[in-house]
Amino acid sequence: MKIYNTMTRKKEEFVPLVPGEVKMYSCGPTVYNYFHIGNARPFIVFDILRNYLEYRGYKVTFVQNFTDVDDKIIRKAKEEGITEKEVADKYIEEYFKDAEGLGIKKADYHPRVTELIPDIIEVIKKIQDRGFAYEVDGDVYFDTAKYKEYGKLSKQDMEELEAGARIEVGEQKKNPMDFALWKKQKPGEPAWDSPWGLGRPGWHIECSAMAMKYLGETIDIHSGGQDLIFPHHENEIAQSEAATGKPFARYWMHNGFINVNNEKMSKSQGNFFTVRDISESYDLEVVRLFMISSHYRSPINFSKDLLDSTKNSLERLYIAKNNLLHLMGNAEDKEENEDDRAFRNRLLTYKDRFIEAMDDDLNTADAVSVIFDLVRDINSNINENSPKTIIKSAYDMFIELTSVLRIVNKEEESLDDEIERLIEERQKARKEKNWALADKIRDDLKNRGIILEDTPQGVKWRRI
RNA sequence: GGCGACAUAGCCAAGUGGUAAGGCAGAGGACUGCAAAUCCUUUAUCCCCGGUUCAAAUCCGGGUGUCGCCUCCA
Known part of the structure; x- marks a missing residue:
């Protein structure tokens, strides 16, 4: 990496x-x-x-x-x-x-x-x-002049930094760039006992x-x-x-x-x-x-509009996941044909591409796009006629990649009885070609935040 | 002044030498009882000007614009 x-x-x-x-x-x-x-x-x-x-x-x-x-x-x-x-x-x-x-x-x-x-x-x-710090009246400062490599991360040299540095009132630094390792207690502040008297740590020292x-x-x-x-x-x-x-x-x-x-x-x-x-x-x-x-x-x-757009993207991933779950629940065990085997081989290329992207300085944007490519392939090639084994493999790969990014995690919720009953009622209406009633129920449910989709394997639903 | 980042379609965003991923939105089509979902098709003189190269969004030089750090700050 x-x-x-x-x-x-x-x-x-x-x-x-x-x-x-x-x-x-x-x-x-x-x-x-x-x-x-x-x-x-x-x-x-x-x-x-x-x-x-x-x-x-x-x-x-x-x-x-x-x-x-x-x-x-x-x-x-x-x-x-x-x-x-x-x-x-x-x-x-x-x-x-x-x-x-x-x-x-x-x-x-x-x-x-x-x-x-x-x-x-x-x-x-x-x-x-080791001689890199000095105490002044209960404060302890780091002596930047003693540490010759100071500035190596930000690529600043001491002179430039000093030009912009500020000294707070009451500080007694030898050098403007010096910073507090330990701060003497001020009235009303929390403090701990130390070799330099009561005080508290400076901000930077905790991480070290x-x-x-x-x-x-x-x-x-x-x-x-x-x-x-x-x-x-x-x-x-x-x-x-x-x-x-x-x-x-x-x-x-x-x-x-x-x-x-x-x-x-x-x-x-x-x-x-x-x-x-x-x-x-x-x-x-x-x-x-x-x-x-x-x-x-x-x-x-950042803006709400961008979040809305992302929300729709995420929806696409959830639909793909739930499709696979839905198909798996109904799929038959059967032999994989040539197309299935080709698809199975292709699954591994998505993983390779995903790893290649992540290995390149954590290129998550590219990694996400690989997942969308995988989804398109799944949507195009996996359907109710696919063998259970191939659906399972597609699902596993989808989960493997999304899990690394920890997205598309949530489980499908269950529906309450009343809504189940309405869906059944609508199915009955559809059988009788009572489209008016069927559409009314679908609209009602939509208003309650549930979208219905009629598929070859029955009704699917999802929350908005 | 010093250090640094960014500029790619309507919007977001990958791509660091071989001729533009992906998502959102839009349009058309297929499918559907109608939908939804899905699939297919469709939308880019890669900020400008030079240069290097057979070949540049990508390298070099020069502009323009935006932003950040140098002070608490993710």
């Missing part, structure tokens, strides 16, 4: 440190609110990466953190008159609800900053012992400490949004490599942004849609398919 590595700005062949195993870390949310679909993009994309690597036989260990101490959480807690922990607990719970709707599996570890304070302190001590704790000193893949390249990931590299003297991450992956009217969607700009809001009008699976219909590094525009 090839992965575009932000560090080298090239697609590189992916070779894990330990053959057959992948250690990956993805920056998770700061839990002070529902997350928006811009936040959702990396969650979905890297969930698919993880799933795909597992599909290809790797043993993957995946870590995604929750930032549960931070200025915004502290502010939110004050506003609502509750503790920081209560804010974090609530939005972690809500995160999992939305993530589940989006088809995102849980990571192997979801560490929280507040649970790893001792580990974080240990890492800071190591950095300090967590990756190290769960994955080791050198990890395979580190991922997040493009806006994290600088300063967050740059700082993570500096801290981690200062602490261990070893390379931190071998592959850096960054997803592009979601825009609204071509402007970046962000909480600070207020032009965002939360996943929770969207879930009231759309099945979140639509959002998942929307996200993976373009390459993860490209910017994408």
